[in-house]
């Protein structure tokens with residue numbers, strides 16, 4: 004499966020009249036996981052929506068292997084190999100695992116690849132999706148993105164609502180997908196886990212990148228990462244920010260260290 008480099012350059016995205024993402028530049032090389040961190044309301048989903056073509060980009064460029072795509076409609080971007088696992092996305096509850104994958108792959112042709120990555124799903128392919136555990140459902144969501152044979156995979160908070168032990172099992176699948184050549188951009192609240200599989204990371208705060216660096220460097224600087232979450236922080240965000248602070252300090256626990264994080 005061939006990948007493609009995703010390059011986001013000086014991108015500004017508005018919601019209504021308000022610029023929510025401002026002059027953001029991010030490079031996502033093929034075969035790597037690039038991590039995007041940030042507190043609730045920082046603009047992570049807005050950026051992902053802009054990259055996927057759900058909402059328009061006000062300024063700046065988005066390029067796949069050097070070809071600008073920011074003016075293309077969402078389905079045209081998907082045809083070029085951009086897959087988007089949206090925050091809170093769920094499976095078709097009434098369909099079996101196999102049917103869920105068939106719908107995504109427009110035929111059963113590519114499902115073998117998904118089952119290679121997620122053997123658990125193959126064992127349950129005749130099971131109705133609503134009977135799956137939360138973790139298995141989330142695997143199915145990822146598997147559905149994989150069967151479209153993407154060159155770039157955008158994943159927005161795959162672990163939302165899942166127990167840390169499940170997240171720990173999911174994260175290596177993202178790494179495996181990247182190793183097959185895909186450029187992965189991963190938004191994740193479990194910062195240490197994400198940094199443990201990523202190559203490069205960016206921290207978004209109030210719409211701007213306030214910290215970036217190799218994941219291994221950021222893992223060694225948890226206080227700087229925590230501080231960056233709240234750089235330019237606004238009082239209006241305090242209620243939400245608590246959740247993100249928990250995610251980071253949670254990553255600093257011995258449990259997180261077992262999960263592969265070293266924060």
Ligand SMILES: Nc1ncnc2c1ncn2[C@@H]1O[C@H](COP(=O)(O)OP(=O)(O)OP(=O)(O)O)[C@@H](O)[C@H]1O
Pocket residue numbers: 018019023041042043044045046047048049050090
């Ligand atoms: N459809 C919308 N219309 C207007 N404002 C919006 C819309 N969606 C999001 N916003 C605002 O944009 C800002 C960024 O929201 P966004 O969802 O991109 O943040 P996020 O980093 O993904 O947060 P979370 O971690 O909670 O998912 C917030 O202030 C939010 O209220």
Ligand SMILES: [Mg+2]
Pocket residue numbers: 047048049090159160
């Ligand atoms: Mg979001």
